[in-house]
Amino acid sequence: MTTAATSATRSLPPPSERYTILGWLRKNLFSSLFNTVLTVVAVAFIVFILQSLLRWAFTSAEWGVIPANFNLIMRGRYPAAEAWRLWLVLYLLGGAVGMIWSLTTRQIGTALLVVFVLPFALMLVPFFSWAIRLNLLLVEVIGIGGYALGRYLPIERRGRAIAYLLIGYLILMLVVLRGFGEDANTLPAVPTTLWGGLLLSLLLAFFGIALSFPLGVLLALGRQSQLPAIRIASVIYIEFIRGVPLISLLFMGQVMLQLFLPDGFPTIDRVLRALVAITLFSAAYTAENVRGGLQSVSRGQHEAAQALGLSGYQTTMLIILPQALRAVIPVLVGQFIGLFKDTSLVALVGLFDLLGIARTVLANPDWLGTQQEIYVMVAGLYWIFSYMMSYASRRIEEQLGVGKR
Amino acid sequence: MSENTAVDEIIICQDVCKWFGEFQALKDVSLRVKAQEVVVIIGPSGSGKSTFIRCINRLEEHQAGTIVVDGIPLTRDVRHIEQIRSETGMVFQQFNLFPHLTVMENITLAPIHVRKLKKTEAQEIAMSLLNRVGIPEQADKYPGQLSGGQQQRVAIARSLAMQPKIMLFDEPTSALDPEMIKEVLDVMQELAETGMTMLVVTHEMGFAREVADRVVFMDSGEVVEVGTPEHFFTNAQQERTKTFLSQIL
Ligand SMILES: Nc1ncnc2c1ncn2[C@@H]1O[C@H](COP(=O)(O)OP(=O)(O)OP(=O)(O)O)[C@@H](O)[C@H]1O
Ligand SMILES: [Mg+2]
Numbered sequence: 001m002t003t004a005a006t007s008a009t010r011s012l013p014p015p016s017e018r019y020t021i022l023g024w025l026r027k028n029l030f031s032s033l034f035n036t037v038l039t040v041v042a043v044a045f046i047v048f049i050l051q052s053l054l055r056w057a058f059t060s061a062e063w064g065v066i067p068a069n070f071n072l073i074m075r076g077r078y079p080a081a082e083a084w085r086l087w088l089v090l091y092l093l094g095g096a097v098g099m100i101w102s103l104t105t106r107q108i109g110t111a112l113l114v115v116f117v118l119p120f121a122l123m124l125v126p127f128f129s130w131a132i133r134l135n136l137l138l139v140e141v142i143g144i145g146g147y148a149l150g151r152y153l154p155i156e157r158r159g160r161a162i163a164y165l166l167i168g169y170l171i172l173m174l175v176v177l178r179g180f181g182e183d184a185n186t187l188p189a190v191p192t193t194l195w196g197g198l199l200l201s202l203l204l205a206f207f208g209i210a211l212s213f214p215l216g217v218l219l220a221l222g223r224q225s226q227l228p229a230i231r232i233a234s235v236i237y238i239e240f241i242r243g244v245p246l247i248s249l250l251f252m253g254q255v256m257l258q259l260f261l262p263d264g265f266p267t268i269d270r271v272l273r274a275l276v277a278i279t280l281f282s283a284a285y286t287a288e289n290v291r292g293g294l295q296s297v298s299r300g301q302h303e304a305a306q307a308l309g310l311s312g313y314q315t316t317m318l319i320i321l322p323q324a325l326r327a328v329i330p331v332l333v334g335q336f337i338g339l340f341k342d343t344s345l346v347a348l349v350g351l352f353d354l355l356g357i358a359r360t361v362l363a364n365p366d367w368l369g370t371q372q373e374i375y376v377m378v379a380g381l382y383w384i385f386s387y388m389m390s391y392a393s394r395r396i397e398e399q400l401g402v403g404k405r
Numbered sequence: 406m407s408e409n410t411a412v413d414e415i416i417i418c419q420d421v422c423k424w425f426g427e428f429q430a431l432k433d434v435s436l437r438v439k440a441q442e443v444v445v446i447i448g449p450s451g452s453g454k455s456t457f458i459r460c461i462n463r464l465e466e467h468q469a470g471t472i473v474v475d476g477i478p479l480t481r482d483v484r485h486i487e488q489i490r491s492e493t494g495m496v497f498q499q500f501n502l503f504p505h506l507t508v509m510e511n512i513t514l515a516p517i518h519v520r521k522l523k524k525t526e527a528q529e530i531a532m533s534l535l536n537r538v539g540i541p542e543q544a545d546k547y548p549g550q551l552s553g554g555q556q557q558r559v560a561i562a563r564s565l566a567m568q569p570k571i572m573l574f575d576e577p578t579s580a581l582d583p584e585m586i587k588e589v590l591d592v593m594q595e596l597a598e599t600g601m602t603m604l605v606v607t608h609e610m611g612f613a614r615e616v617a618d619r620v621v622f623m624d625s626g627e628v629v630e631v632g633t634p635e636h637f638f639t640n641a642q643q644e645r646t647k648t649f650l651s652q653i654l
Binding site: 298300301303304305306307308309310311314318319322323326 | 462463464487490491493494495497499501502503504505514515518519560563564567
């Protein structure tokens with residue numbers, strides 16, 4: 001009796017949303033005649049495209065060009081004797097990613113599994129040497145170590161911990177890559193002219209994002225400043241930069257910069273010049289995107305903060321910016337993905353990024369006629385990293401509950 | 406009314422004028438509020454009620470007349486403004502909670518960053534305030550997860566956490582569903598009973614009748630009539646007051 005009474009009042013579990021595969025197919029692909037026709041046509045089209053692509057990939061493509069130039073594609077002319085430094089940077093990256101991951105989320109979700117599996121998957125690439133595989137394993141182990149370590153850090157201070165970690169990592173990475181001086185015994189200098197390939201593309205994107213983001217936020221705030229001088233300067237900067245294409249900034253950096261510098265001024269590193277152009281360019285767009293976010297924060301938020309006695313600076317840092325940035329994460333990530341792909345323009349001013357290296361490989365008579373293979377690979381690499389960025393952005397949004405609060 | 410000595414008058418407004426462009430929103434508004442007094446401001450829409458109480462903590466700047474809060478003259482001087490703001494709390498119609506912060510963080514933010522309290526200390530105060538407004542179990546939720554009434558109670562707790570001497574309320578229940586109005590009014594009534602000085606813009610005549618020491622009627626930027634609730638609801642003098650009361654009662 002009593003059990004019957006209690007079970008009657010107990011609420012039912014929510015209806016299950018799981019389908020069988022057949023059920024899913026029927027619901028999503030064959031729900032009506034029109035839908036069925038669409039499905040059939042789409043499948044036929046995909047098969048048609050894939051068929052020729054796959055036929056090409058497995059029969060006529062000469063993939064040998066990639067293993068043969070693998071080092072060049074990955075790191076340009078960075079000396080082989082110093083290549084261990086790149087691995088060191090990757091170990092550190094593994095550790096940092098692991099640690100940041102455990103600081104941002106304490107659950108082990110599917111995303112973590114993907115990251116976890118990634119180095120293992122890479123180890124399966126057929127033409128990799130055992131040395132590469134061993135190094136990948138080390139990256140994995142250190143990443144897991146970082147993850148484990150991160151769990152012991154207090155989660156309350158994670159924002160600060162992550163910021164320190166990123167800044168520390170950036171500096172350490174630069175030191176390791178660049179080295180100290182010509183005749184230093186440990187870490188001899190590797191001039192940036194030798195940096196190339198995927199390494200250079202990723203570095204330009206990484207630093208371009210890391211530097212243009214704060215600059216863009218400052219410009220956005222400057223554009224809303226009460227002080228006319230700051231406001232006008234910000235507007236002029238933003239509107240000037242947005243009015244010129246990136247490639248022209250890159251050329252100006254490479255060709256015209258010397259004209260402005262006094263005689264005898266040491267020539268500035270060419271990679272640095274490209275980085276400056278990319279950063280200045282991206283900052284203007286970041287500023288406009290962030291401004292959109294700033295405007296989306298209601299007047300009431302300012303007033304509530306003022307009424308509580310917060311200063312203008314505190315209001316901006318604690319109330320307005322956090323909300324504004326949250327609102328524009330998707331736009332900013334889209335912009336940063338664009339920045340990553342735009343780094344390929346540096347090939348046109350004579351740097352050997354991924355695209356520049358691809359062109360040098362093609363210029364080599366040994367690899368005549370392998371354009372298709374090379375460009376497919378370049379596109380594939382760009383796609384992988386772009387996709388990872390957009391995936392990470394969705395994770396961050398979920399984590400912050402964007403759109404829910 | 407009793408004799409007011411300057412000492413226990415905590416808000417003194419004298420001939421306050423305010424223009425929005427050409428439009429004059431406040432016309433020589435004068436009002437003196439004693440410490441621990443509860444003053445309710447009523448009046449038709451657009452009569453300048455919000456503008457008036459927003460002048461008191463400088464969310465709006467008045468252009469003529471004087472405002473003195475707890476002995477501090479309200480001028481352009483930023484230090485005076487800061488001082489006055491730290492002594493007055495304000496509760497808004499739209500709550501204006503910070504949506505990216507939890508309830509606890511909303512309440513402890515200003516004590517930590519303005520009053521420079523230790524985090525644990527601020528949290529203790531916040532917890533006791535949440536108990537006082539009856540929602541201690543919501544501390545770790547985000548504002549978006551609360552009902553309107555709960556949000557407004559959090560907003561009251563957030564203001565109280567700065568230990569203000571004066572609380573300003575701008576139609577605190579106007580954005581609430583009817584069943585939630587009472588829970589907020591109850592909190593306000595309790596607050597009044599603890600001796601808080603309160604300036605309340607509201608359309609809740611029941612609250613005015615029961616809790617107010619004085620009622621102020623404003624119309625088109627002027628204070629038309631001031632009196633006790635009994636005076637207002639039984640024998641209002643001014644024609645405009647009577648018309649307004651007959652419309653809403
Ligand atoms: N920022 C502003 N710019 C221009 N005019 C304003 C501004 N704020 C208020 N006003 C005008 O000042 C007058 C008084 O407005 P206020 O908001 O103080 O009225 P209120 O009595 O609070 O009305 P309600 O009951 O609708 O809230 C209104 O006519 C309004 O249009
Ligand atoms: Mg109003």
